[in-house]
Amino acid sequence: MAPEPRRSWLLPAAALVPILAFAAAALAQPEAGKPASPIYGVTVPDGYRAWPLIAPALEGAPLNELRAVLGNDVAVKAYARGTLPFPDGTILVKLAWQHVPSPDFEPATVPGRATTVQVMVKDAQRYPATGGWGFGRFIDGQPVDEAQHETCFACHEARVKDRDFVFTRYAR
Known part of the structure; x- marks a missing residue:
C-alpha cells in the first residue's frame, strides 16, 4: 500500500489576500460603544x-x-521598508501634551497636560x-466636532500629498 501524500497546512499566498483585507477593514470599523469621530467613524485603538514610537515632535x-x-x-x-503608499491597515496615533519647564532641570521641558489624541x-x-485615510481627533477620549474633522484632510493634502498624506517621518 502506497503511503498517503503529505498535506501542507500552509495556505497559498493568494488565499491570504481576502483574509488580510478583511482584517484591515475590521481595524478601521468603529467599535461598538466607543466614541467615534464624525465623518470618518475612527475610534481610538485599544x-x-x-505601540512602537515612529517619531517625536515639538x-x-x-x-x-x-x-x-x-x-x-x-x-x-x-x-522601515520605505513603503509608499502606506498599505491598508496602517494606523498612526499622535499623542500631544503641553510642554512645560522641568521642575528638576531648568533647561528641559517635560510633558504637561495632555491635549489630544x-x-x-x-x-x-x-x-x-x-486619499484612503480616515481621521479622528479626540480630547479626553471624546471626538472633537465635525467642523474640526473637516480640516484634517485639507491640511494633509496641501502639505504632504507626495508622502501619502503623512507628515511624520520615521525616526531611525
Missing part, C-alpha cells in the same frame, strides 16, 4: 500606548506641544475621497 507657538507618533505593526513595517487609519475602500 492598546495603542504599547510643536512651537501657538500650540507649544510635545508630540509622539506611534504606529501599529503595519505602519512600522511600512516605515489624533488617529489616522488607512483603508482605501472606506476613505477613497481622502
Whole structure:
C-alpha cells in the first residue's frame, strides 16, 4: 500500500489576500460603544500606548506641544521598508501634551497636560475621497466636532500629498 501524500497546512499566498483585507477593514470599523469621530467613524485603538514610537515632535507657538507618533505593526513595517503608499491597515496615533519647564532641570521641558489624541487609519475602500485615510481627533477620549474633522484632510493634502498624506517621518 502506497503511503498517503503529505498535506501542507500552509495556505497559498493568494488565499491570504481576502483574509488580510478583511482584517484591515475590521481595524478601521468603529467599535461598538466607543466614541467615534464624525465623518470618518475612527475610534481610538485599544492598546495603542504599547505601540512602537515612529517619531517625536515639538510643536512651537501657538500650540507649544510635545508630540509622539506611534504606529501599529503595519505602519512600522511600512516605515522601515520605505513603503509608499502606506498599505491598508496602517494606523498612526499622535499623542500631544503641553510642554512645560522641568521642575528638576531648568533647561528641559517635560510633558504637561495632555491635549489630544489624533488617529489616522488607512483603508482605501472606506476613505477613497481622502486619499484612503480616515481621521479622528479626540480630547479626553471624546471626538472633537465635525467642523474640526473637516480640516484634517485639507491640511494633509496641501502639505504632504507626495508622502501619502503623512507628515511624520520615521525616526531611525
